[in-house]
Amino acid sequence: MKRFGPYLLLAAASLLTTLPAWAELEGLALATAKNCMSCHNVERKVVGPSYKDVAAKYRGDKAAPARLASKVMEGGGGVWGVVKMPSNPQITDAEAKRLVAWILSQ
Ligand code: HEC
Numbered sequence: 040m041k042r043f044g045p046y047l048l049l050a051a052a053s054l055l056t057t058l059p060a061w062a063e064l065e066g067l068a069l070a071t072a073k074n075c076m077s078c079h080n081v082e083r084k085v086v087g088p089s090y091k092d093v094a095a096k097y098r099g100d101k102a103a104p105a106r107l108a109s110k111v112m113e114g115g116g117g118v119w120g121v122v123k124m125p126s127n128p129q130i131t132d133a134e135a136k137r138l139v140a141w142i143l144s145q
Contacts, residue, residue: 045072066141073130075138081145088119094145104143108135 048068070076078086097103112135116123130138 045069063141063144066138066144069134070138070141073127073134073138075127078124086122087124090142090145094143097143104136104139107139107142108132111135111138 045068048064049072053065067076067081070079079088079090081090083089084092093107097107110124111127112130112132114124114126127135
């Protein structure tokens with residue numbers, strides 16, 4: 040159940056993406072399923088910055104969603120410290136955009 044939980048949640052949530060609470064759950068389920076949460080947490084820094092810190096840093100930056108979606112796919116560093124984010128080839132372009140939209144709404 041632990042392994043399939045995120046996928047079940049994702050399937051359920053994607054039926055109801057129009058509701059904000061479900062969009063929130065879907066974002067978390069996708070981030071969990073795609074392994075983002077092994078280095079990130081919404082509230083606190085782990086290996087990478089907390090998603091709340093990322094959202095605060097780029098609030099009002101209209102170029103941020105596209106730039107961050109590319110960075111999530113390709114990886115990179117130099118913004119939050121010396122540790123680099125590895126590339127994430129397990130996600131599609133569309134998934135990167137959805138993940139970044141969810142992160143920036145934190
Ligand atoms: C192996 C650990 C690791 C994994 C897995 C990981 N990240 Fe990161 N992430 C990092 C680190 C480290 C940074 C800080 C990079 C820097 O300083 O530029 C970061 C930075 C970020 C940023 C901010 C980039 C910036 O330029 O401000 C976003 C957004 C992000 N990650 C999203 C994701 C998403 C979405 C996933 C899953 C697809 C993911 N990360 C998976 C380690 C990770």
